[in-house]
Amino acid sequence: MSIATTTANADLAALIRTIPDYPKPGIQFRDVSTLLLDGPGFRAAIDRLAATIDPDQIDLIAGIEARGFIVAAALSYALTKGKLILRKPGKLPGASVGIDYQLEYGSDRLELHIGAVQPGQRILLVDDLIATGGTALAAIDLLRGQGAVVEQARFLVDLPDLGGAARLRAAGIACDALTCFAGD
Numbered sequence: 794m795s796i797a798t799t800t801a802n803a804d805l806a807a808l809i810r811t812i813p814d815y816p817k818p819g820i821q822f823r824d825v826s827t828l829l830l831d832g833p834g835f836r837a838a839i840d841r842l843a844a845t846i847d848p849d850q851i852d853l854i855a856g857i858e859a860r861g862f863i864v865a866a867a868l869s870y871a872l873t874k875g876k877l878i879l880r881k882p883g884k885l886p887g888a889s890v891g892i893d894y895q896l897e898y899g900s901d902r903l904e905l906h907i908g909a910v911q912p913g914q915r916i917l918l919v920d921d922l923i924a925t926g927g928t929a930l931a932a933i934d935l936l937r938g939q940g941a942v943v944e945q946a947r948f949l950v951d952l953p954d955l956g957g958a959a960r961l962r963a964a965g966i967a968c969d970a971l972t973c974f975a976g977d
């Protein structure tokens with residue numbers, strides 16, 4: 794199942810601003826802050842994403858800091874599921890476990906509280922956008938390392954040319970996005 798085609802949800806794709814050459818030349822930054830500014834648009838985005846999820850198939854929703862938190866929190870409310878926060882390093886007050894991962898330039902790290910997820914819990918992973926999939930795959934490794942079952946992921950935006958959604962599917966994740974920007 795995939796709802797991400799270049800014509801799907803064109804009304805919502807039109808609310809996502811593109812900023813060329815940010816943060817560096819050649820990158821088309823897909824800025825979801827303009828979708829967030831639109832009340833009916835954001836509500837429709839969450840409603841349509843929520844409609845792709847069977848609440849009986851998940852126990853918790855995991856959001857990736859920072860824009861992923863916004864989407865995950867709204868989905869958590871819509872689906873009456875708890876939300877697990879995957880944070881950048883050094884932010885969590887309790888005992889945590891983390892994973893380092895490579896970005897195109899440099900590296901980053903995600904952390905979660907030990908005990909936030911119980912072995913066997915089924916997690917829906919959420920972020921604003923999937924590009925290469927490196928961030929999402931690191932999150933999946935981190936969650937699976939704690940015994941979670943991760944089989945679902947949702948995004949507002951997919952950049953299919955960067956291959957992230959395909960990499961997630963190869964890792965056994967049912968991966969959908971609301972909008973799709975091809976050619977990036």
Ligand code: AMP
Nearest residue numbers: 821822823922923924925926927928957
């Ligand atoms: P990746 O790990 O390559 O899938 O990158 C995904 C993460 O980087 C997400 O948290 C996005 O917010 C951010 N990101 C990567 N590329 C873009 C882009 N072209 N526009 C906006 N955000 C991006």
